[in-house]
Amino acid sequence: MNRRPTFLLTVLCFGFAFLYVPIVSMMVFSFNSSRLATIWGGFSTKWYGKLLENDQILAAAKLSVEIALISATLSTILGTMAGIALARFRRFRGRMMLSGMVTSPLIMPDVITGISLLIFFIMLKEYTGWPAQRGFTTVTLAHISISLTYVTTVIQSRLSQADLSIEEAAMDLGSRPWQVMKDITLPIIAPAILSGWLLAFTISLDDVVVTSFATGPGTTTLPILIWSKVKLGVTPDINALATIIVAVVAVAVLVTGIAVNRAERRRDRDARLAYQANE
Amino acid sequence: MDSGIKGAPLAAATASGAAGGAPFIRIEDVSKSFGSFQAVRNVSLQITKGEIFALLGGSGCGKTTLLRMLAGFETPTSGRIFIDGQDMTGIPAYERPVNMMFQSYALFPHMSVEKNIGYGLKHDRMTDAQRKDRVREMLDLVQLTPFAHRKPHQISGGQRQRVALARALARQPKLLLLDEPLAALDKKLREHTQFELTNIQHKTGVTFVVVTHDQEEAMILSDRMAVMDKGRVMQVGSPTDIYEFPDSRFVAGFIGSITFFEARVRSVSGATALVEVPAMQTCVTARAVPGLAEGALVTLALRPEKITLSRARPEAANAFSGVVHDLGYFGKDSLYKIALPDGTTVSVNSVNARRSGESGRVAVWEDAVWLSFEPDAAILLTA
The missing domain is CATH 3.40.50.300 (P-loop containing nucleotide triphosphate hydrolases)
Incomplete structure (x- = not known):
């Protein structure tokens, strides 16, 4: 009877090792004083210092964050609207098509999305003269189009779980549709909007493939920069940069996780107290 | 508004x-x-x-x-x-x-x-x-x-x-x-x-x-x-x-429990009607309802609490007999299932007004019993 836990534990260890050993080794080597990425030359934090002096990397990081902020915000607005339409208006002309079109990018290979966006931007320029040059605008638009799918799906699934009669109740109490949206629907889906935004933000922040098609001269996002640097060989400063990114993401995930957990526990406790006090 | x-x-x-x-x-x-x-x-x-x-x-x-x-x-x-x-x-x-x-x-x-x-x-x-x-x-x-x-x-x-x-x-x-x-x-x-x-x-x-x-x-x-x-x-x-x-x-069956009998109208006189009920092997009088025609097929419906159970043949006009098929004791009342000669099962409620226990029951399994009801209690349905 002892065999199964041992087996499970082994599988678990392998799984975790598979996921985290590469990341940990990268983090370890970011503290390597040697220039060679694979040979240990003693502990050092000099690559972190070098990173801060590297204007190219800092500029790329700033650009990436800007694009991520703008594209995440816009795709959250559009995705929320699409999600509400799909979840709430059960029957309208073109519902099936909209639903299919919104979710198909989930299974579309990035390369194809990238090529089609590139062709679209070129055509657009030909006929309207805008955007004059591929760069910030086109990358942002491309990111919106890939993250929109995710936001829409998140919002739609949250809404389909929510009790439709809550909105009807608000309307019954005299609220017009836009007031229902403002007072009831949006507050209820606020957590989904937030997580949709975070998802869109991270998708934008780490995209390489689609960005490489949509970008133009002078617009180098962080992932593109790392990608082009790595092509010339892995250097310890890239390790340092990646370690910082992993640390930031880990902290963010941890903080949200703890906050959500705490809110849930408080809710449960309140509900329990209410029942104890009244039944 | x-x-x-x-x-x-x-x-x-x-x-x-x-x-x-x-x-x-x-x-x-x-x-x-x-x-x-x-x-x-x-x-x-x-x-x-x-x-x-x-x-x-x-x-x-x-x-x-x-x-x-x-x-x-x-x-x-x-x-x-x-x-x-x-x-x-x-x-x-x-x-x-x-x-x-x-x-x-x-x-x-x-x-x-x-x-x-x-x-x-x-x-x-x-x-x-x-x-x-x-x-x-x-x-x-x-x-x-x-x-x-x-x-x-x-x-x-x-x-x-x-x-x-x-x-x-x-x-x-x-x-x-x-x-x-x-x-x-x-x-x-x-x-x-x-x-x-x-x-x-x-x-x-x-x-x-x-x-x-x-x-x-x-x-x-x-x-x-x-x-x-x-x-x-x-x-x-x-x-x-x-x-x-x-x-x-539909309404009679939806509200409360009830037993339906096929019946044929013999005669209608003022507020009452005489109907022949094959399952009871007798004719009974019931409160007349609009739309009754002599010779027409109707439904006679009886609620369990409107039927009285007795061992001896009662004086009442509407009486018929059967055998106790099943019974359930619910404390304040008992529910009897009475089987009629043609196989129809009738539900009868009997209130346990006296504190008598098992021995005080009107009847037990397989006992032959008489059922009776007031003409007013019977419901005639034409639909």
Whole structure:
């Protein structure tokens, strides 16, 4: 009877090792004083210092964050609207098509999305003269189009779980549709909007493939920069940069996780107290 | 919107019960189809001001659709609805003088009890002080003042139900719709809440329309009710009318338990009719109903509590015999299943008025017994 836990534990260890050993080794080597990425030359934090002096990397990081902020915000607005339409208006002309079109990018290979966006931007320029040059605008638009799918799906699934009669109740109490949206629907889906935004933000922040098609001269996002640097060989400063990114993401995930957990526990406790006090 | 429902204090609301002559709510030949499915078929109803009217029926009978058409969430495919003389066609839910208490209560989870109750008032032209007074008044009405600042998930199921009621009543609607108001409560709480609902209706004088699938709930709550089946209204009447004088097999069978017998009319004389019942191997007299013709096939229906059981042949005119097939002891009464010679099984309730235990039973398994009933107790059904 002892065999199964041992087996499970082994599988678990392998799984975790598979996921985290590469990341940990990268983090370890970011503290390597040697220039060679694979040979240990003693502990050092000099690559972190070098990173801060590297204007190219800092500029790329700033650009990436800007694009991520703008594209995440816009795709959250559009995705929320699409999600509400799909979840709430059960029957309208073109519902099936909209639903299919919104979710198909989930299974579309990035390369194809990238090529089609590139062709679209070129055509657009030909006929309207805008955007004059591929760069910030086109990358942002491309990111919106890939993250929109995710936001829409998140919002739609949250809404389909929510009790439709809550909105009807608000309307019954005299609220017009836009007031229902403002007072009831949006507050209820606020957590989904937030997580949709975070998802869109991270998708934008780490995209390489689609960005490489949509970008133009002078617009180098962080992932593109790392990608082009790595092509010339892995250097310890890239390790340092990646370690910082992993640390930031880990902290963010941890903080949200703890906050959500705490809110849930408080809710449960309140509900329990209410029942104890009244039944 | 009519100014009558705005701002007036609760005390000014019409006194209950005073049923006026003209119908307050008129449903005229309303039908509703969803695609090829006809949910409501040609329903016409008139509801009086200040009454509790129940729509009773099984699931899918169209009662909820009818309620949602009153609220304005669904539009009738044909027919019209009038509330207080005003045609509701084309008037959206948010402009109707109607509020609804949802089956799921549909409380706003992100608002406190107080905010939930006050939500509808923000659309009414009144000062903040008036609004606060009104909320306090409603909290008081449903006895939830100590819980004003709690969120819906911090109160119990029964309290949530009262919040939903207070919220729906806060705007002083002309009509309050209640969708299965007691379905989510446990048995003990239901009994208490039933009387509380009636009480609140009397205090406020608001007209209630209650949708329910529970016959007991409809009987206890309502002044009048409509029994629905497959989108149609089968019968409208007071609980007594519906129980004692059903006019169709469906209504008779839907409310309470009952045994049906095939019968043939022998003669009709004034208030009584003589019918031949093959299963009883005799002729019995029953209260006559309109539409009886000599020689016609009808149904005779008997409720279990209207039949008297005895060992010896009784004096009563309507008597027939059978054998005890099964019996169940429920404390306050016993239920007998009596098999008649032709195989029909009749249910009979016998109240255990004396404290006698097993030995005091009228009959036990396999005993031959006599059953009798008053002519008034038998229900003749032509439909």
